[in-house]
Amino acid sequence: EAQVTQNPRYLITVTGKKLTVTCSQNMNHEYMSWYRQDPGLGLRQIYYSMNVEVTDKGDVPEGYKVSRKEKRNFPLILESPSPNQTSLYFCASSPTPNEKLFFGSGTQLSVL
Amino acid sequence: ILNVEQSPQSLHVQEGDSTNFTCSFPSSNFYALHWYRWETAKSPEALFVMTLNGDEKKKGRISATLNTKEGYSYLYIKGSQPEDSATYLCAFSLSSNTGKLIFGQGTTLQVKP
Numbered sequence: 001e002a003q004v005t006q007n008p009r010y011l012i013t014v015t016g017k018k019l020t021v022t023c024s025q026n027m028n029h030e031y032m033s034w035y036r037q038d039p040g041l042g043l044r045q046i047y048y049s050m051n052v053e054v055t056d057k058g059d060v061p062e063g064y065k066v067s068r069k070e071k072r073n074f075p076l077i078l079e080s081p082s083p084n085q086t087s088l089y090f091c092a093s094s095p096t097p098n099e100k101l102f103f104g105s106g107t108q109l110s111v112l
Numbered sequence: 113i114l115n116v117e118q119s120p121q122s123l124h125v126q127e128g129d130s131t132n133f134t135c136s137f138p139s140s141n142f143y144a145l146h147w148y149r150w151e152t153a154k155s156p157e158a159l160f161v162m163t164l165n166g167d168e169k170k171k172g173r174i175s176a177t178l179n180t181k182e183g184y185s186y187l188y189i190k191g192s193q194p195e196d197s198a199t200y201l202c203a204f205s206l207s208s209n210t211g212k213l214i215f216g217q218g219t220t221l222q223v224k225p
Contacts (some may be wrong), residue, residue: 031211043156043201048211058212090155097211098144100158112202 002027005064006104014112021076021107022089031097032074033058034066036087043090049074050097056071081111114138116204118216125192126224132188133219135202139183144205147176147187150218151198159187159200192223 004025013019025032034046035058045058049068053058063085065077074093088108092101117136125131137145144163146155160169165180173190189196199218206212 025157033213035215040217043203043215045213046208046216050211056211059214066198085189092156097213098161098163098205101148101156101213103155103157105155 004091004093004102004104005108010108012110014081015082019078023104024072029093029095032093032111034076035090038087083111086111089102114214116214118219122220124222126215129189129192132142132204133164135185135216137183137204141206142180143207145178146203147186170193192224194223197221197223
């Protein structure tokens with residue numbers, strides 16, 4: 001089944017404890033991206049990747065890192081999470097940026 | 113600062129009503145306009161991606177139009193059903209060379225039986 005797999009679904013952590021949210025797609029898509037969703041603000045793009053080893057900042061990249069060492073995986077890394085990073089996170093992929101995005105199931109992150 | 117505006121913010125209609133909402137985006141540097149449907153507790157699901165001025169797309173009772181010169185897109189739902197209740201998101205893509213995608217805040221539709 002074609003899908004974007006995101007883990008974990010829920011995560012509660014404490015300020016400063018490094019964490020990684022994984023994202024993997026099995027559709028051989030070149031384009032992958034990360035978003036956060038906060039009430040009243042809609043989806044905001046954090047980082048995106050046009051292909052392996054090619055990543056770039058979205059609108060809200062501060063406090064996040066990404067890597068794209070293989071086509072299928074695009075992990076989101078929070079080196080030192082802070083409470084303002086408490087949010088719902090989505091990973092998405094598509095063949096190119098201008099085709100329909102396939103979204104993962106989301107990760108609800110709480111940073112205490 | 114590039115901004116995508118959706119209106120209205122929320123909408124309550126009766127089953128059987130037809131409805132429409134608007135997505136406004138910068139008309140310069142336009143490349144593509146996306147529409148997504150997002151049900152509560154699920155992930156956003158793609159409806160349409162449109163690139164050409166005058167484009168019209170249709171999927172069942174849902175259709176969309178695009179005007180790139182004036183910077184707006186309309187989403188229409190004919191004969192709304194309770195299962196159409198969701199948040200509808202549009203997203204604007206700047207150019208073919210960038211992966212930047214800017215989403216609007218969404219229009220939340222509630223269809224009462």
